Amino acid sequence: MSHVLDDDELAELELHLAGLTAEPSLAVRLAHTHPADGVPVELVLEDRGGTPVGRLVAEHTEARDGVIVVRGRPVAGRPVEGGVARGRRARPRRAPVLALDGLDEVHLTQIRTELADLGAGARVVVVASARAPERETLALLDRAERVLGGSAPVELLVLPSRADTTPLRREALTRLAAGARVVDRCTGVAGHRRGDGVVVLLTGLSGSGKSTVARALADHLLRHDPREVTLLDGDEVRRHLSAGLGFSPEDRRTNLLRIAWVAGLVARHGGIALCAPIAPYARVRAEMRELVEPHGRLVLVHVSTPIEVCEARDRKGLYARARAGEITGFTGIDDPYEEPLDADLVLDTSEVGVEDAVRRIAALLG
Incomplete structure (x- = not known):
């Protein structure tokens, strides 16, 4: 396996x-x-x-x-082929190490002084988070090389994005130096700040107001958040990403996992992805979370508008057709909606206006 x-x-x-x-x-x-x-x-x-x-x-x-x-x-097994600066990964050898995770507060004169104190053969190791945007890690490496001007080799150490990587970082640097001196000038693992990449998954019944809130949230974030915002609209996803899929439980699962995969890529590159599918099954939502969370946070919003309100808003007449038996497997009628127990926010749009809903979600995004 x-x-x-x-x-x-x-x-x-x-x-x-x-x-x-x-x-x-x-x-x-x-x-x-x-x-x-x-x-x-x-x-x-x-x-x-x-x-x-x-x-x-x-x-x-x-x-x-x-x-x-x-x-x-x-x-x-075989060496890893892809990824950021794979060929520049630091490897253990007996040589002094100066570790940095940023250059904003460590000036050129200080770096050169540190390297001179470390002696001949010293190297600079840039420490980055595994979940840092690739562009950010490469920019840090390039800047370190420009600052040093060839006076010392620059290598890369990538650490997992734990809450506290300090003990792991110190152990890894000690082993990298293989007994030589280590100067650790890291302030933390740069590049994985709270709020970098995030996926907002709005789930609820058809007509609950998910799409309306998602579109309003996208407009708000485009004006007030520097991150790129991608709205994965349900109809567009069905037309372009999931063409040919029906509405059987397995086809629904496939559609949702495709949405999660694309949203995870957006988060991986530091953006915000907004998704508003029905996503009725707890098991599939858990699978979506598994696809997203290696790349960024998932914020789960349960749009809990009662079915009576959803039916009254039914512009497409889908509920009426489901009640009449013309549509089968319709969520809330003859197919269950499993309410999430792990939602970060619960919104009933029959009680909460769109602007208030947007404000509440935006407050969770950091």
């Missing part, structure tokens, strides 16, 4: 395989759709391009927070 590593998992695998962590095992998270007793003894670990970059021999498996966590010892 294979598992595609998310950004954090890939960063942790590379730390393991480079000998930059004392932790003997690696943990990966599988979708909970895999039965616990069906988890294999060995996983093939793939990067996003499908390259088998390692294997994981499972030692412990447990269900946790809606996923299956498999922990074991990683074994090297």
Whole structure:
């Protein structure tokens, strides 16, 4: 069985395989759709391009927070091919290290002084987050090279985006230097600030007001937020991304996972994706979360407008046709809507106006 590593998992695998962590095992998270007793003894670990970059021999498996966590010892496979500055990854060798995660507060004179103190052969290691936008990481590397003007090699260390990477960073830098001196001038792992990439998933019955709120939110964010905003409109997605799909449970799932995949790419590059599908099933919403969260936050908004109000707003006459039996599998009539228990915000648009709804959602986006 294979598992595609998310950004954090890939960063942790590379730390393991480079000998930059004392932790003997690696943990990966599988979708909970895999039965616990069906988890294999060995996983093939793939990067996003499908390259088998390692294997994981499972030692412990447990269900946790809606996923299956498999922990074991990683074994090297083929080198990772894609990703930011892959060929410039730092590797252990006995040489002094000056670590930076930004250049705003560390001036050229200070850098040169530090390097001179470290002596011949010193190198600069730029520390970045696995979830940092690629453009930001490359810009930091390029700027470090310009500042140094060739006086020292510049290498890259990528760490997973944990809340506190300080112990891991210090351990990795110590192992990189292989006994030589380390000067750590990092203030934290740059590039993964709160609010960088985010997906807003508005879920609710047909006619609940999801699309109206999403369009108004997009207008608000385009005026007041510097990030790029992408509105994944349900009809446009059906027409361009999911042409040919019907409305069976499996086709609905496929459509929603496609939406989540595209939204995750938007978040990965620091943007905001707004999605307003019905998304009636809890299991599929959990799968959407699994696709999004390796790249950015998912903000789940339950638009909880009562079905009576939704029917009264029914401009397309869909509820009436479903009541008459002309449409089958219609959410809220002969197909269930499973209300989310993990919503970040619940809005009833029969009680909350559009402007107020937009204000409440925008407040969650950082």
